[in-house]
Amino acid sequence: MLTVDAPLATDRLLLRPFRRDDVDALYDLRSRPEVLRYLYWPPATRDGVRDVVAQRLTMTTLAADGDFLVLAVELRSTGRLIGEVDLSLTSTEHGHGEIGAILHPDAQGHGYASEAVAALLDLAFDVLGLHRVTAQTNAGNEASTRAMLRLGMRQEGHLRQCVAFGGEWHDELLFAILADEWTARR
């Protein structure tokens, strides 16, 4: 079991549980077409984001299959919320988890997503004791693909037409890394 109830610091970031006053920053993130382009989400409304933040307040523990940990990503230098990262427990029996990341466009291209996801991989393998962590992204999402490969994740699959959204079928790429592979990279 893993609970994050206090901020985790990396070199440049704080990964912390969401707070009620994160609604404006999360709305700013989730209402941008360039952020949503590969996420299969309808455009955000402020009320919808308020509900999302309310859910996020309790998404701080991984104890059972299907649990999600979602953390706000804050820049240590300014305190600004620049995105969110998530780790979900997909199979306790097989030691599987899945990670994801979303950054504000202003904050992309600085290595912040890789830095935040690396901290989640540390938690996944060292604290939770997982064996394998995966990530899935739209096949056209080049920035996400580069980030996964930069972290040492291996592309294991190209899933043809596996998501139906907006009246179209979308291909996804599947990436994975094993505990001993992550240990060897550090």
Ligand SMILES: CC(C)(COP(=O)(O)OP(=O)(O)OC[C@H]1O[C@@H](n2cnc3c(N)ncnc32)[C@H](O)[C@@H]1OP(=O)(O)O)[C@@H](O)C(=O)NCCC(=O)NCCS
């Ligand atoms: C996917 C996403 C999080 C990747 O963000 P990102 O900032 O490109 O990823 P990283 O943190 O790995 O940053 C790497 C980039 O920063 C650059 N960089 C600059 N300074 C750096 C540093 N100190 N350390 C590492 N990289 C640095 C790298 O050269 C690299 O640029 P490149 O991809 O053009 O080669 C971002 O594109 C995003 O939020 N997209 C919208 C939401 C989304 O689709 N999420 C994925 C869903 S599966």
